[in-house]
Amino acid sequence: MEVTQTKAEGLSRTFAVKVTVKELQAKLDQRIEEVRPGMRLKGFRPGKVPAAHVRKMYGRDLMGELLDKLVNETNQKALDDASLRPAGTPQVQLEGDIEKVVKGEADLAWQMNVDVMPEFTPIDPATLTITRPVAEVSQEQIDEALGRIAGQNMKYEPREEGAAAQDGDAVIIDFVGKIDGEAFEGGAAEQQSVVLGSNRFIPGFEEQLVGVKAGDEKVLNVSFPDDYPSANLAGKAATFETKVHEVRAPQTPAVDDEFAKGLGLESLEQLTGLVKDQLSAEHANASRSKAKRDLLDKLDAAHDFELPQGMVNQEFDQIWQQLQREMDAGRVTDEEKKKPEDELKAEYRKIAERRVRLGLVLAEIGRVSDVRITEQEVNQALIREARQYPGQEKEVVQFFQRNPNAMAQLRAPIYEDKVVDHILAVATVEETSVSREELFKEDEG
Numbered sequence: 386m387e388v389t390q391t392k393a394e395g396l397s398r399t400f401a402v403k404v405t406v407k408e409l410q411a412k413l414d415q416r417i418e419e420v421r422p423g424m425r426l427k428g429f430r431p432g433k434v435p436a437a438h439v440r441k442m443y444g445r446d447l448m449g450e451l452l453d454k455l456v457n458e459t460n461q462k463a464l465d466d467a468s469l470r471p472a473g474t475p476q477v478q479l480e481g482d483i484e485k486v487v488k489g490e491a492d493l494a495w496q497m498n499v500d501v502m503p504e505f506t507p508i509d510p511a512t513l514t515i516t517r518p519v520a521e522v523s524q525e526q527i528d529e530a531l532g533r534i535a536g537q538n539m540k541y542e543p544r545e546e547g548a549a550a551q552d553g554d555a556v557i558i559d560f561v562g563k564i565d566g567e568a569f570e571g572g573a574a575e576q577q578s579v580v581l582g583s584n585r586f587i588p589g590f591e592e593q594l595v596g597v598k599a600g601d602e603k604v605l606n607v608s609f610p611d612d613y614p615s616a617n618l619a620g621k622a623a624t625f626e627t628k629v630h631e632v633r634a635p636q637t638p639a640v641d642d643e644f645a646k647g648l649g650l651e652s653l654e655q656l657t658g659l660v661k662d663q664l665s666a667e668h669a670n671a672s673r674s675k676a677k678r679d680l681l682d683k684l685d686a687a688h689d690f691e692l693p694q695g696m697v698n699q700e701f702d703q704i705w706q707q708l709q710r711e712m713d714a715g716r717v718t719d720e721e722k723k724k725p726e727d728e729l730k731a732e733y734r735k736i737a738e739r740r741v742r743l744g745l746v747l748a749e750i751g752r753v754s755d756v757r758i759t760e761q762e763v764n765q766a767l768i769r770e771a772r773q774y775p776g777q778e779k780e781v782v783q784f785f786q787r788n789p790n791a792m793a794q795l796r797a798p799i800y801e802d803k804v805v806d807h808i809l810a811v812a813t814v815e816e817t818s819v820s821r822e823e824l825f826k827e828d829e830g
Contacts, residue, residue, distance in 0.1 A: 386408060417447065473699070
């Protein structure tokens with residue numbers, strides 16, 4: 386096995402690696418002997434399959450498996466021997482005819498390109514002073530939250546006989562939808578409750594029911610949106626023959642013990658306590674977020690060192706792709722739309738550089754301070770991720786378990802948060818009282 390460093394420019398390193406045919410065949414023979422005892426093939430006694438037969442039947446697969454493992458292990462050994470810490474996953478470029486390598490007819494050779502960690506001494510977290518804004522939960526905020534809960538549990542009581550439906554009312558109707566005079570599938574319902582102004586139905590449907598009374602029959606003329614999910618209905622004009630059974634007015638329930646019991650709780654006091662706890666948690670999260678922003682700003686200002694360009698390029702590419710998606714969806718400001726592409730790229734490259742710099746600083750502080758994450762923490766994050774895909778939880782877990790890069794992306798924010806918590810624990814944190822509005826105000830930049 387030959388490993389030669391061929392380039393060392395800044396933080397970029399390139400190695401030329403070669404493994405001879407003889408070495409590859411020896412490792413293949415070793416691998417065959419490892420798997421042969423457990424093989425069960427027709428015509429052979431258990432564990433007695435000849436090595437030559439295993440090579441003939443499975444040699445190609447075993448060699449492919451061996452090459453993947455060999456490249457990773459050799460790359461790591463080359464970095465260890467040179468006392469280098471990689472700042473990212475090494476990039477491998479195979480040379481020669483890989484088919485000949487697999488067949489045992491050629492040496493295995495490749496170029497390994499890697500950015501290495503810059504040498505720097507991180508600031509001592511204990512010397513930092515961090516500002517953490519805090520806001521008390523007021524009774525007014527609790528009352529507003531209780532009011533929202535009551536609004537979400539609105540009741541509808543029948544209006545007096547002959548009363549016309551108003552915006553916000555619920556009307557109980559039967560309806561039959563037709564296109565070109567023919568009823569279409571899924572276009573009919575009985576005793577359907579329609580809340581006017583809720584925009585749950587297609588445009589024009591609810592609006593034309595304003596003013597109807599119990600006993601009325603009315604034909605609604607509407608058009609399905611061009612982007613309606615059912616292609617056979619999208620963009621088509623339709624009529625809905627409706628019969629109104631009842632008009633009901635919205636009634637906000639009183640927030641009392643009975644209301645709380647209707648939500649499955651014991652009392653209004655318990656409901657109020659839960660609301661206060663939720664608001665307090667929201668405040669705590671916002672407060673930590675602001676403290677983290679101040680911390681990151683101070684870490685960024687305190688460090689200036691050469692950055693691995695491969696990491697910066699990768700981070701910039703991700704940011705730029707996201708910006709392109711936002712632009713395509715029309716979710717960018719007019720100011721950004723007017724900027725020349727070169728100017729935008731320069732701005733977002735600075736953002737990429739900041740992210741990489743802070744990532745390296747946090748990683749180094751974590752390493753020096755021996756911050757670690759547990760497998761339990763990773764598993765909990767994996768479970769949360771899997772639950773976002775109901776019915777596919779098993780496949781999601783298997784995907785992460787089989788993809789080291791995906792698992793690394795899952796672990797990264799967990800580790801970052803633990804390092805941030807460590808810094809906040811040892812730094813001087815000064816709390817400042819602010820209003821709720823100020824606490825939740827978005828930071829500029």
